[in-house]
Structures are given as structure tokens and as C-alpha cells.
Amino acid sequence: MSRRTPALIAAAALLPLALTACSTSSDGDAATGDKASAPSEGFPYTVKNCGVTTTYKAPPKRVVTMNQHVTEIMLELGLKKSLVGTAYLDDQVLPKYAKDYASVPVLAKEYPSYEQVLAANPDFVYGGYASAFTAGDGRGREAFKKAGIETRLNTESCTKGDQPMDTLYEEIREVGRTFGISDRAEAWIKQAKADNATTAKKLADLKPVSVFVYDSGDKTAFTAGGEGIGNELIERAGGTNVFADLDKPFGDASWENVVDRKPEVIVIYDYGATTVEQKKKRLLDDPALADVPAIKNKRFAVMPLSDAVLGVRVPAAVDKLAAQLHPEAVKAATTP
Numbered sequence: 001m002s003r004r005t006p007a008l009i010a011a012a013a014l015l016p017l018a019l020t021a022c023s024t025s026s027d028g029d030a031a032t033g034d035k036a037s038a039p040s041e042g043f044p045y046t047v048k049n050c051g052v053t054t055t056y057k058a059p060p061k062r063v064v065t066m067n068q069h070v071t072e073i074m075l076e077l078g079l080k081k082s083l084v085g086t087a088y089l090d091d092q093v094l095p096k097y098a099k100d101y102a103s104v105p106v107l108a109k110e111y112p113s114y115e116q117v118l119a120a121n122p123d124f125v126y127g128g129y130a131s132a133f134t135a136g137d138g139r140g141r142e143a144f145k146k147a148g149i150e151t152r153l154n155t156e157s158c159t160k161g162d163q164p165m166d167t168l169y170e171e172i173r174e175v176g177r178t179f180g181i182s183d184r185a186e187a188w189i190k191q192a193k194a195d196n197a198t199t200a201k202k203l204a205d206l207k208p209v210s211v212f213v214y215d216s217g218d219k220t221a222f223t224a225g226g227e228g229i230g231n232e233l234i235e236r237a238g239g240t241n242v243f244a245d246l247d248k249p250f251g252d253a254s255w256e257n258v259v260d261r262k263p264e265v266i267v268i269y270d271y272g273a274t275t276v277e278q279k280k281k282r283l284l285d286d287p288a289l290a291d292v293p294a295i296k297n298k299r300f301a302v303m304p305l306s307d308a309v310l311g312v313r314v315p316a317a318v319d320k321l322a323a324q325l326h327p328e329a330v331k332a333a334t335t336p
Helices: 006-010 068-076 095-102 114-119 141-146 165-177 182-202 229-236 257-262 276-284 313-327 328-334
Strands: 045-049 052-056 065-066 083-087 106-108 125-126 150-153 208-213 223-224 237-243 249-251 265-270 300-304
Touching: 045 165, 052 150, 065 068, 065 276, 068 083, 068 125, 068 165, 068 313, 095 208, 095 276, 114 237, 125 265, 141 150, 150 165, 165 182, 165 229, 165 249, 182 300, 182 313, 208 223, 223 229, 249 257, 265 276, 265 313, 300 313
Parallel strands: 065 083, 065 125, 083 106, 125 150, 208 237, 208 265, 265 300
Antiparallel strands: 045 052, 223 249
């Protein structure tokens, strides 16, 4: 998929909250109510995001989201009424967001043109991947700024060398601050930390299994590298990413290296037109992979792509992947 190609990268689910104030309600967006459009305390607010410094005098009111994981962040934080347009799903939105998502105009199946975005009259555009703001396609952040539209890029596309789960917490914190709803953001972060701690307790003292992520690819394998949330998700689920030395969230690996690194489990990212079964068949039918332990033992795990990027699904996704990597241990830990 074009949004995550190596060139673009180089250039550039979740358990429901216990607090009703953080839920996305179908009853007139109860979580947001009139607060989202009312003047908020704590402004002006200045934030630096992926090299762009922005000062907000008030919360944005008309938002276009590009890429599913940032759309779900907005919906999780109760900001449905702020959305005037959205674009580019990787797969289906979570059922709890379906009704709210259906109320938001879809500007394009993939990325909308600059003109399509302008037609929605936004004051804020939130992109999930660096490709959302490809200048060559006319959607550069500078172009939006000249049109009086502020922008934000999900920080997985521009952050290196840190702990991606902390980056996720900061992403939620900064979005909450931008929209004047810090209380909701902090409640989400508190719940996410609790969920991660619960999963970690289930996996205490277990030996990690080696994991190869198969996103896509034929001549080479497009896989998860060591810089993104996908890598930390594997580690927190009781695995070791065999391509953790790839210094980007996604990148290409040779099949020879897949063979040499002998993964015990293959995690397949589920999205797009190629089905999970088709991806499994490609791997199982490749004679060059016949001696890979995961292939010999037919050990596969499956994750929707939207679970494996920097968004609100991640804590629940860690627990779901742990149940696939260590089924007996997780079952024992959750059985009364």
C-alpha cells in the first residue's frame, strides 16, 4: 500500500474506558456535548509536532482525518462532532466506533486530493502516515498552512530511538491538549497503562518466542522494523522481532534473512485485497522457506494492520497477540 512504502517511510480493539466521560456515545455524542465547541481554558497552546511548531488559540472545530488509526483516536476521545471528513481505512473500524464513523463524510477511499480536503472547509487536518502529507501530491503541511489550516502527523512517522508505547501515550496527551480535553486523554492513558500491566503479569517469566512479521511482498518481505509500535507490541506480547535491527517502523527484508533468522512464529498483518489465507499459502508454498520453524510447524498469528500502528487499539492488541504467541500460558492466567 502506498501510504507505507519504504521510500515514504525513509522520507519522513482497545478495551473500552471505564469512565463514561471518555466513551463515544451514540446519544448525541454525550462525551463531547457542548464542551468541544465552547471556549476552553489553557489556550493558547503551543506544540511541536514532527518538526512543525503550532500555536492553537482555541481547539480546532472542523477536522479532516487521513488514515484509520488517527480517525479512531478522535472517536475514542469523543470528538465525533469535530470531524467534517475522513479518508483511508486499512480495515473495518472497531464495532464500538461504527455508528459514529458512519456519521462522518468519507472524502475518498484512499487519500483525498488537496482540493477535496479544502472542500470540507477544515481548520485542522490529522494524518496517520507521512504519506498523508506528501508534498508532491499537493497535500504538504506547508500548503495547508498557507491555506490557514493547521496539521498534525501521528508521531510514529517521525519519532526514533524512544519507547513507542510512551510515544503513544504522548500522542494521546497532545491530541487531548489540542482539543481542550486533557481529562479524557489522561483517563485513556491511565486505563491503557493498567491494561498493559495486566498483560505483562500474564507473561511473567515466560521465554519469548522469535517472530517474523509478514505484511506483504513477493521478491522481498515487507515487515515490521524495530522503530515502531509494532516492534514493542511484539515484545510486550512475549515475542522477539527477528527484524528489530531494521531502524524504521516498516521496511523490506530478504527472504534469505528470514530463513537465516529462523522465526518460530509468523505474524500476518491482515488488510487490503490480499487475504490472510492467500498470504499463508504464499509462505507455505515457497520451497525456500520450508526449513523455517514457523513454516514447518505452521505457527501463524494474525493481526489487523490497524492494531499494529500508533493508535488506541494497541493495549488490547498486545493482549490479543500474547494469546496467540503463548496460548496455554495466557489461558491459564485468565482461567479462574
